[in-house]
Amino acid sequence: xxxxxxxxxxxxxxxxxxxxxxxxxxxxxxxxxxxxxxxxxxxxxxxxxxxxxxxxxxxxxxxxxxxxxxxxxxxxxxxxxxxxxxxxxxxxxxxxxxxxxxxxxxxxxxxxxxxxxxxxxxxxxxxxxxxxxxxxxxxxxxxxxxxxxxxxxxxxxxxxxxxxxxxxxxxxxxxxxxxxxxxxxxxxxxxxxxxxxxxxxxxxxxxxxxxxxxxxxxxxxxxxxxxxx
Numbered sequence: 001x002x003x004x005x006x007x008x009x010x011x012x013x014x015x016x017x018x019x020x021x022x023x024x025x026x027x028x029x030x031x032x033x034x035x036x037x038x039x040x041x042x043x044x045x046x047x048x049x050x051x052x053x054x055x056x057x058x059x060x061x062x063x064x065x066x067x068x069x070x071x072x073x074x075x076x077x078x079x080x081x082x083x084x085x086x087x088x089x090x091x092x093x094x095x096x097x098x099x100x101x102x103x104x105x106x107x108x109x110x111x112x113x114x115x116x117x118x119x120x121x122x123x124x125x126x127x128x129x130x131x132x133x134x135x136x137x138x139x140x141x142x143x144x145x146x147x148x149x150x151x152x153x154x155x156x157x158x159x160x161x162x163x164x165x166x167x168x169x170x171x172x173x174x175x176x177x178x179x180x181x182x183x184x185x186x187x188x189x190x191x192x193x194x195x196x197x198x199x200x201x202x203x204x205x206x207x208x209x210x211x212x213x214x215x216x217x218x219x220x221x222x223x224x225x226x227x228x229x
Contacts, residue, residue, distance in 0.1 A: 018095075022089075022090075022092035022095070023087075023088045025102065026083060026084050026090075030083060033126065034076065048071075051124035052123040052180075053120075053121070054116070055114070055115075063113075064106075064107075066128075067110075070125050070126075071124060082130050082134075086134055086160075089133075090102060090137060093152055093200065095199075096200075097198050101195065102133070105132030105191060106132075109128040109129060109180065109187045112183035112186065112187065117177065117179040123179070127166070127180055128180030128183060128187075130163075131180070131182075133188060134160050135184065135192065138153045139188065140153075140195070140196065141153030144196065144200070146200065146202035163181070166178060
């Protein structure tokens, strides 16, 4: 009985560690974004020039830096919570491919935004990355057809389904970067397709192995025949 209890406790500790580890990179991202916003506030400076300015050389660094820059504290708060939640979900459930997905969502979204966003304006904020993570988690669960991951897909829809409207331009000159939302979603979808055979997969049913073993045994019992005659 005590051995069973010890195994349960060990399992809980292991899952707790996994959850903590899953929060490290999303938490670090949020911490850096918070620090930059705090410096802007305290020093009365602006880092908007680190955003993406489409079709311009000066806007190229924004491919890397724009998700860390926010317009005001409300903008930061609106992005910090979903990024932490979706980022942690990615690293917890897709840990084998999580770093690649996180980095590629970040880079692909920035590149597409630089190539296809509205010109003459600076695009800043982590919303493109958030849409990318949400799209990856949603589509990846469906593509893998695995109930626990489909549950994550449905949870994403339940929590952030309203994000869908954020990538539809009801008019061209909106005060937020709907292009980042759209390109983030496209990036997440592409990565869900590209990595559909990597990471967690639907387990193969036990009866599949039993049938395979039976076929093997039957093959071994068959006599060898010479068909040359």
